[in-house]
Amino acid sequence: MARWRPVALTLFVIYHSIREIEAQKPVRDKVQDFALRIPRVTIDELAKNRTLRTGLHAYVLSGFAEQWNATNWTLDYLTEKIPFEWVDYYPKNMEDVGSKPYLFKFDKAVKEFQHPNELKTDKPKYMQIRLSLRGWKRLKKDFVPKPLPDVFWDDDEWISQCMRKGNKADTPAINNFFVTNQWKFLLIGEKGTTMFFHKDGTAASTWQVQLVGKKRWTLCPNTESRFLSPYIDTYNPDYSRFPAFAMAKCGQVTVSPGELLYYPAYWWHHTFQLETPSISYTGALVGVEADRSDLGADRKPHVQFYADLQEKCAKCWQRGVSERQCDDISQKWAGAAPPPLRVVCEEYLPDCLRLWSEHAKALHGEDRVEL
Numbered sequence: 001m002a003r004w005r006p007v008a009l010t011l012f013v014i015y016h017s018i019r020e021i022e023a024q025k026p027v028r029d030k031v032q033d034f035a036l037r038i039p040r041v042t043i044d045e046l047a048k049n050r051t052l053r054t055g056l057h058a059y060v061l062s063g064f065a066e067q068w069n070a071t072n073w074t075l076d077y078l079t080e081k082i083p084f085e086w087v088d089y090y091p092k093n094m095e096d097v098g099s100k101p102y103l104f105k106f107d108k109a110v111k112e113f114q115h116p117n118e119l120k121t122d123k124p125k126y127m128q129i130r131l132s133l134r135g136w137k138r139l140k141k142d143f144v145p146k147p148l149p150d151v152f153w154d155d156d157e158w159i160s161q162c163m164r165k166g167n168k169a170d171t172p173a174i175n176n177f178f179v180t181n182q183w184k185f186l187l188i189g190e191k192g193t194t195m196f197f198h199k200d201g202t203a204a205s206t207w208q209v210q211l212v213g214k215k216r217w218t219l220c221p222n223t224e225s226r227f228l229s230p231y232i233d234t235y236n237p238d239y240s241r242f243p244a245f246a247m248a249k250c251g252q253v254t255v256s257p258g259e260l261l262y263y264p265a266y267w268w269h270h271t272f273q274l275e276t277p278s279i280s281y282t283g284a285l286v287g288v289e290a291d292r293s294d295l296g297a298d299r300k301p302h303v304q305f306y307a308d309l310q311e312k313c314a315k316c317w318q319r320g321v322s323e324r325q326c327d328d329i330s331q332k333w334a335g336a337a338p339p340p341l342r343v344v345c346e347e348y349l350p351d352c353l354r355l356w357s358e359h360a361k362a363l364h365g366e367d368r369v370e371l
């Protein structure tokens with residue numbers, strides 16, 4: 001059977017060489033104590049808490065998603081709703097940086113997950129579903145009521161304003177934005193599955209709702225990057241290889257059904273499913289964080305996010321050159337992410353950036369928040 005090479009691993013920025021970490025002075029007998037607190041708050045507590053509302057801290061929000069019909073999701077129900085979606089299917093867990101997925105349609109993936117046939121292994125199985133606009137529209141009906149506070153200003157509020165053709169939302173462009181940026185994900189795993197420690201390649205913050213089963217998280221701020229590597233198993237660290245990990249300020253938290261975890265852009269994360277199945281749903285946010293000083297060239301996360309996207313765009317489109325400069329792997333692998341559309345890169349994203357900037361300014365003013 002053909003194997004799909006996940007070019008989509010551009011998602012992960014893996015530029016911290018092990019050598020760099022090993023060069024740091026070993027700190028004897030020091031271990032990672034996960035001292036970073038990841039508080040649990042209600043929506044009311046969040047609404048009143050200026051620190052958390054900066055969007056610069058991780059926290060678990062509880063007390064609203066328990067009512068969502070999505071907490072009753074089963075694999076059979078999902079198969080009925082989104083049989084057409086593509087799944088990155090990992091028959092042998094996803095604990096290593098090089099884990100390779102098979103690309104299956106959702107209905108086939110679920111069959112294989114429930115009754116392994118072609119891909120029997122002794123490892124727990126894991127699936128990632130990159131939702132299209134169509135799949136997301138079907139599933140979002142089960143996320144009602146959605147009393148998300150205004151720091152959760154999401155694409156429902158902006159995307160059809162900046163991606164418009166004439167006086168209508170440009171649906172193919174929005175769909176392209178979803179799938180090229182892995183914007184909405186459904187994650188389904190068996191107990192023991194884990195996605196290796198990494199940070200995402202674009203500066204959007206993340207929310208993830210745990211719907212079924214429990215999941216453990218390790219989270220480390222971007223400021224700790226010099227101590228971190230995607231080869232660290234944060235659940236069983238090898239301090240002889242990664243002594244510097246002990247020096248990073250990281251936290252751990254377990255999230256239960258109906259709870260939502262938020263973390264800021266570029267934070268490192270490492271997941272571990274505690275039950276079978278674990279089903280969670282994740283989305284990205286932009287234009288919600290206050291300024292921060294750990295991003296490099298710009299202090300505004302949404303400006304950095306824009307730069308990350310334009311860097312991807314530049315690999316495919318150059319001003320004045322009509323031909324696309326990058327491959328379209330979706331022609332060879334139906335279901336793999338296509339290149340970004342030119343109109344998204346050149347016309348829509350600049351308009352979206354204006355909306356993100358306005359929102360961030362309305363939320364945080366011109367405050368300079370130091371980390």
Ligand SMILES: *[C@@H]1O[C@H](CO)[C@@H](O)[C@H](O)[C@H]1NC(C)=O
Pocket residue numbers: 039040048049050051052
């Ligand atoms: C805001 O939340 C943080 C983290 O839980 C907490 O330490 C702090 O006391 C809270 N601030 C207020 C004003 O409630």
Ligand SMILES: *[C@@H]1O[C@H](CO)[C@@H](O)[C@H](O)[C@H]1NC(C)=O
Pocket residue numbers: 066067068069070071072
């Ligand atoms: C989930 O299903 C159970 C049992 O059928 C039912 O009692 C409960 O109300 C449902 N919850 C939601 C949020 O629909």
Ligand SMILES: *[C@@H]1O[C@H](CO)[C@@H](O)[C@H](O)[C@H]1NC(C)=O
Pocket residue numbers: 069141142144145
């Ligand atoms: C949740 O599911 C129940 C039972 O299927 C249905 O009656 C109800 O309308 C749903 N609620 C929402 C908000 O969709």
